[in-house]
Amino acid sequence: xxxADVSTTPASTGHGRSTDHKHPITPGKVAMWVxxxxxxxxxxxxxxxxxxxxxxxxxxxxxxxxxxxxxxxEVEGATGILITSLGGGSAEAVAEAVGHATGQTPEQVxxxxxxxxxxxxxxxxxxxxxxxxxxxxxxxxxxxxxxxVIHGWPKPYDxxxxxxxxxxxxxxxxxxxxxxxTMVLALSAIQENKKSKCSAYLLATVVIGGAFVGVQxxxxxxxxxxxxxxxxxSATGHFRPSVSIFASCFxxxxxFHGAHVSAGVIAMxxxxxxxxxxxxxxxxxxxxxxxxxxxxxxxxxxxILFTIVYLV
Amino acid sequence: MSDQAVAIPPDAVAAEIEAxxxxxxxxxxxxxxxxxxxxxxxxRIFKDYFTLLVLGLMFCALIKAGMVGWYFMHLKFEGNxxxxxxxxxxxxxxxxxxxxxxDMSLKxxxxxxxxxxxxxxxxxxxxxxxxxDFMAVxxx
Numbered sequence: 001x002x003x004a005d006v007s008t009t010p011a012s013t014g015h016g017r018s019t020d021h022k023h024p025i026t027p028g029k030v031a032m033w034v035x036x037x038x039x040x041x042x043x044x045x046x047x048x049x050x051x052x053x054x055x056x057x058x059x060x061x062x063x064x065x066x067x068x069x070x071x072x073x074e075v076e077g078a079t080g081i082l083i084t085s086l087g088g089g090s091a092e093a094v095a096e097a098v099g100h101a102t103g104q105t106p107e108q109v110x111x112x113x114x115x116x117x118x119x120x121x122x123x124x125x126x127x128x129x130x131x132x133x134x135x136x137x138x139x140x141x142x143x144x145x146x147x148x149v150i151h152g153w154p155k156p157y158d159x160x161x162x163x164x165x166x167x168x169x170x171x172x173x174x175x176x177x178x179x180x181x182t183m184v185l186a187l188s189a190i191q192e193n194k195k196s197k198c199s200a201y202l203l204a205t206v207v208i209g210g211a212f213v214g215v216q217x218x219x220x221x222x223x224x225x226x227x228x229x230x231x232x233x234s235a236t237g238h239f240r241p242s243v244s245i246f247a248s249c250f251x252x253x254x255x256f257h258g259a260h261v262s263a264g265v266i267a268m269x270x271x272x273x274x275x276x277x278x279x280x281x282x283x284x285x286x287x288x289x290x291x292x293x294x295x296x297x298x299x300x301x302x303x304i305l306f307t308i309v310y311l312v
Numbered sequence: 313m314s315d316q317a318v319a320i321p322p323d324a325v326a327a328e329i330e331a332x333x334x335x336x337x338x339x340x341x342x343x344x345x346x347x348x349x350x351x352x353x354x355x356r357i358f359k360d361y362f363t364l365l366v367l368g369l370m371f372c373a374l375i376k377a378g379m380v381g382w383y384f385m386h387l388k389f390e391g392n393x394x395x396x397x398x399x400x401x402x403x404x405x406x407x408x409x410x411x412x413x414x415d416m417s418l419k420x421x422x423x424x425x426x427x428x429x430x431x432x433x434x435x436x437x438x439x440x441x442x443x444x445d446f447m448a449v450x451x452x
Contacts, residue, residue: 030397033394033398034397037400037401040401040402041404045408048412049412051412051416052412052416055415055418055419056418056420057420058420059419156355157359166352170348170351170352173348174344174345174348177344177348177380181340181341181384183384184335185337188335188337292384293385296384296385299384300377300385303376306373307369307372311355311365312362312366312369
């Protein structure tokens with residue numbers, strides 16, 4: 001591989017952005033920035049599509065009592081109840097009471113019971129709702145009236161329409177930020193020819209980046225299989241790409257980002273293993289710098305995605 | 313990825329690399345932590361005020377993204393060449409966003425709800441739309 005073209009003019013060593021001299025430019029670094037430019041367009045397209053779909057979503061697309069695909073106009077006069085606890089009541093007795101009051105199938109009732117403390121029973125008249133609450137109280141369960149609340153898009157922190165765990169993901173966001181720091185410290189170390197320190201920071205980046213992916217896999221598992229959600233989130237009780245436009249958008253955006261992070265972790269493992277062979281030194285660190293650029297970019301994208309998808 | 317053998321830098325570049333390798337990364341890390349915590353609590357406090365929520369959170373997110381780009385991606389230390397690459401990209405990204413604005417302002421038409429929509433001959437011909445619920449296999 002050709003040597004980098006390093007040309008200089010008189011320099012300043014201040015901490016402002018230097019304009020009177022040039023930092024080393026390598027073809028690999030230019031190629032990485034061109035690649036990142038295409039990635040900017042890719043994620044801009046994704047985020048733009050998300051905004052289009054969200055802005056164009058029906059103002060009555062999501063509610064606390066009915067599944068996302070429900071035509072609210074047909075059920076607007078009805079009310080519901082929220083079962084917050086089975087208490088001393090047996091699940092079978094509560095299920096029987098709910099099934100008797102609503103006429104729902106055993107599978108539908110089973111989903112309601114599985115979602116407790118967010119077990120939502122919709123489609124009731126006010127009289128039937130009160131009677132069902134009384135019946136459940138007699139069985140030892142706790143239930144409260146739940147009036148219909150409609151949203152154009154699932155609201156953050158609303159457990160009846162939005163299944164996303166902001167607490168877990170905020171922590172995971174900070175985990176990814178930490179991996180960016182260890183990455184840049186690895187580059188800093190090799191620029192000072194501290195090879196062991198560089199390898200240690202690269203290993204830390206692999207571990208922390210892997211932890212981010214692990215938490216995301218755990219989150220996906222909980223959303224799609226492990227946890228049962230109320231009907232306002234999904235008619236099936238599981239949050240999967242097909243249950244709503246919100247779910248499709250969520251899995252598309254976080255999935256593509258997760259794929260980028262996974263690719264970064266794999267690349268980082270390769271760089272880490274190469275660093276153990278002593279390949280890198282203060283005159284030869286361009287690969288670490290380029291992989292680092294990619295890694296910081298996926299961190300930067302996640303900062304935006306976390307805000308748009310989870311918090312807003 | 314093939315590696316680049318960087319030529320031994322002259323004094324000016326060496327000084328720049330010295331500054332880069334001693335950049336205040338831990339201070340930046342702490343700043344990112346502070347902004348993440350601010351975002352977290354801001355989102356909780358203003359969750360019912362959509363405009364305030366969007367403006368405040370996007371401000372924090374852009375500050376954080378800027379810190380990552382400026383310090384970690386070394387925009388602070390790079391020459392103008394990198395801005396020649398970034399500027400057209402950001403311009404195109406902005407144009408793309410503006411190009412989507414007509415679609416963003418296109419509101420859902422309630423009159424097109426399935427219940428209100430008369431069944432057309434086309435709809436009858438298409439029949440039930442296929443589903444793509446690949447996860448259903450996990451339930452079977």
